[in-house]
Structures are given as C-alpha cells and as structure tokens.
Amino acid sequence: MWQGNPYRTLARAVLAAALLALAGCAASQAPEPPATSFTSSMHDPQITQQIMADSAWLQKNRLPKHPLAAAVPKNEATCPSDKVRDKGRRQMVLPADLMTTMVMHDAKPWAYLRFDVDADGTPLNITVDSSSGLKSFDRAAIETVTSWRFELTGGLKEAHGCVTEVAIT
Numbered sequence: 039m040w041q042g043n044p045y046r047t048l049a050r051a052v053l054a055a056a057l058l059a060l061a062g063c064a065a066s067q068a069p070e071p072p073a074t075s076f077t078s079s080m081h082d083p084q085i086t087q088q089i090m091a092d093s094a095w096l097q098k099n100r101l102p103k104h105p106l107a108a109a110v111p112k113n114e115a116t117c118p119s120d121k122v123r124d125k126g127r128r129q130m131v132l133p134a135d136l137m138t139t140m141v142m143h144d145a146k147p148w149a150y151l152r153f154d155v156d157a158d159g160t161p162l163n164i165t166v167d168s169s170s171g172l173k174s175f176d177r178a179a180i181e182t183v184t185s186w187r188f189e190l191t192g193g194l195k196e197a198h199g200c201v202t203e204v205a206i207t
C-alpha cells in the first residue's frame with residue numbers, strides 16, 4: 039500500500055480527477071454511452087473486483103513503459119489514415135475507484151486498440167492489440183472507443199484493422 043501523508047493522497051486524487059477530465063478527447067455530437075456501461079455501473083461486483091485486482095497487482099508491480107515509436111501497432115492497409123477521419127470522440131470517463139488506484143500508484147496506463155469501421159462510421163470488433171496490462175483500464179478504453187465515430191472518405195465503404203491509442207499521460 040502507498041505510504042505517506044493522507045492529505046497528500048487526497049490532494050493527488052483530486053488533482054488526477056481534474057487532469058483526467060481536462061485531458062480527454064474533445065467531444066463533438068458524441069452519442070450517449072450504452073445503458074450498461076463500464077463507467078455507469080460502479081456497483082457492479084465484477085468491475086469492483088477487477089479494479090481491486092489491478093490495485094493489488096500495482097502494489098507489487100509497475101506498469102511497463104509506453105512502447106517506442108517503432109513498436110507501436112500500425113493501421114492495416116485496409117484502414118488508410120488519410121481516408122478514415124475522426125468525426126467525434128468522447129472523453130474517457132473512469133470510475134473513481136480506478137482513478138484513485140492510478141493516482142496512489144502513479145500509474146499511467148495505455149492501450150492500443152484495433153478495430154474496424156462500418157459504413158456509418160461506427161467502430162466494430164474492438165480488441166486490445168497491446169497495453170500496459172491494467173485490465174480495468176483496457177475495459178474502459180474499449181468502451182470509450184465504442185462511442186467514437188469516424189467519417190470514411192475517398193469512396194471507402196468500410197475500414198478494417200484501424201489502430202488507435204488511448205492513454206493517461
């Protein structure tokens with residue numbers, strides 16, 4: 039467990055919550071989250087259990103460093119970045135327990151997600167390509183990308199193998 043002044047812990051948690059709120063992606067006409075979302079079901083025992091497991095893991099381990107540019111996953115040829123444009127990203131919202139865990143352990147999780155985009159610009163088949171290993175963060179990242187929308191241009195009808203990064207910096 040993180041040892042130190044309890045006021046410092048509280049101050050770091052409040053500061054982290056404020057920074058996370060400001061550091062998110064800009065939203066423009068973003069859709070509402072699903073009714074059974076990760077962030078709205080704070081009392082779900084499975085979510086609470088995963089956050090507790092991640093916290094216990096962080097007490098003994100450190101998250102791996104963010105990969106160097108050469109090791110970052112790339113878009114497939116079927117997802118040309120010049121023809122798949124970001125139309126609206128929702129800001130990532132994390133449960134308070136997860137934010138507190140990240141602040142207490144000075145954790146800065148990251149995840150690269152691979153997904154397809156249908157003709158309507160909706161991301162589908164979202165999977166974690168690589169990540170820092172914090173499972174509760176990975177789950178929140180997948181939910182966040184689910185709410186994003188894309189515009190396909192240049193006659194592109196759908197895109198496959200797109201990659202995006204979701205990170206706390």
